[in-house]
């Protein structure tokens with residue numbers, strides 16, 4: 001075990017996956033000599049060479065497009081999109097091709113690629129560096145969406161994603177890259193995709209979050225006396241509905257915390273699932289704490305936009321006192 | 323069977339002042355002594371602005387900032403050729419071009435200080451907001467240029483791009499549209515030889531960016547990007563052509579990014595210091611100054627006066643920037659749609675209630 005922050009854990013996951021499996025290649029903007037702008041691929045070029053670690057031209061559609069070609073032809077590409085705000089440049093490749101190739105060829109062609117991309121606000125970044133588009137990707141059939149919130153999970157989930165036979169969008173909360181540290185095994189291990197985690201057990205209300213907001217929700221819990229059960233989704237697609245439903249049936253109340261805009265966010269999907277499977281257990285309407293339905297503002301206003309501890313606590317208390 | 327060469331091409335290179343500031347008289351653009359001094363003064367102003375912005379960032383008074391150090395000639399030479407009504411479509415690197423095209427320095431500080439209001443140009447100035455997504459705004463520049471043609475207006479547009487941006491699909495679509503529609507646009511490519519850490523040799527297998535224009539059916543030239551007179555000449559010619567219906571031009575300014583990519587970058591990880599030192603010797607500001615001194619248009623006394631003047635302008639801008647009241651969160655709601663939808667009103671009300679209850 002070594003103490004690692006989240007970005008070091010990602011780095012360690014990439015190193016282990018590349019050492020374990022020759023088919024794994026890493027490509028993207030600045031991933032080689034620079035080691036990635038967040039240093040997620042630091043040292044990979046030295047260890048594995050140019051054939052497996054490629055600095056590419058500046059072209060996201062190109063990066064994802066060639067990754068699809070590599071994947072169908074037998075490699076396990078792990079492209080990095082420098083910021084998730086620029087993954088939209090590759091949207092057509094992802095949605096029209098990566099997501100559909102298995103179905104349209106009845107499995108003759110598959111696309112085992114993992115798109116790693118930092119996401120989310122709170123780092124005083126330039127425009128388009130702070131978006132949370134997980135709901136958009138979760139909407140696309142054929143793609144898995146994984147979002148870790150801790151170093152241990154980041155490495156284990158990344159290693160699972162690389163072994164997975166489907167295209168995975170792996171979203172890394174950039175504001176947590178260096179914010180949390182914990183013990184992480186240096187060797188290979190996996191954390192299963194599609195399994196949520198009960199971070200803390202409680203009886204009064206279920207609080208559900210993922211990625212960057214998980215830590216914020218955790219902080220909020222220490223600002224209230226309400227006995228909350230905290231769930232980290234870890235995978236948005238496929239969603240672990242069992243863990244959600246068991247918890248909501250127990251507490252009868254639920255607050256969902258997402259950084260993304262409110263309308264059509266992933267919280268809406270969770271509410272629909274609860275509606276389907278646990279409606280009669282509810283003692284209060286399910287509450288959402290979310291970003292606003294506006295563009296993500298430049299940094300002087302980002303603290304207003306990001307769901308604050310006060311907003312989360314207010315939602316928890318309103319839900320229990322309903 | 324026939325085998326023959328259908329097309330062959332060459333790429334023109336333009337330099338007016340050589341590295342020792344010796345001019346080529348035949349290529350000298352028609353600029354009066356007063357204009358030459360004005361051009362130089364703008365370069366010095368912009369450089370001092372850039373230095374100040376880097377200091378402010380280090381002190382936590384400005385957010386992430388992209389220095390244009392070493393690229394003043396490319397940006398200001400182009401801006402100086404523009405008419406006031408011409409449109410620019412800049413990147414984060416183009417603060418000097420913006421300042422030289424009537425954008426107040428305080429606006430740029432505001433933008434990099436995390437406040438959208440820094441993108442509002444003065445009335446009658448057509449600077450599109452800085453594009454952070456690389457290579458995307460070239461299409462907007464082409465569309466705006468097409469709009470000029472359709473509406474019978476005389477303005478031309480400038481699309482800014484880096485060597486890295488030339489790889490984006492959008493950028494290549496912009497080249498193609500511009501060629502097909504003969505749009506009155508100039509593509510100002512500042513080839514500063516790096517896209518963050520990636521050297522231009524890994525960006526493209528083509529020897530020049532200029533030659534890419536040829537494939538799209540219009541003219542591309544490479545100029546010495548550290549020679550402001552060459553840039554000005556090329557831009558003036560391209561604008562004249564654009565205004566008379568001759569279509570687009572790609573101007574590749576071959577230059578060098580002296581600073582880190584942005585204040586979040588550490589360039590020593592991927593390029594040798596010796597390379598930076600070599601390019602510092604080609605400093606575009608010094609190049610023009612030496613020429614002016616040789617022409618007896620400039621001396622130490624004038625330099626001292628100029629520096630005092632521009633430093634005051636820069637520090638006034640900083641004072642003004644720091645005295646602007648913080649932006650209001652209401653603005654973000656107000657400007658998302660032409661009319662605020664009910665759902666947004668509710669979100670704003672909820673938020674206000676929470677803030678007031680605190």
Ligand SMILES: Cc1ncc(C[n+]2csc(CCOP(=O)(O)OP(=O)(O)O)c2C)c(N)n1
Nearest residue numbers: 086415454455456484485486487516517518
């Ligand atoms: C579409 C997109 N992809 C990636 C980035 C991240 N990024 C910002 S600047 C940059 C390099 C740009 O290089 P170049 O076009 O040569 O311009 P320069 O920064 O050198 O002026 C990259 C990769 C971005 N801003 N937009």
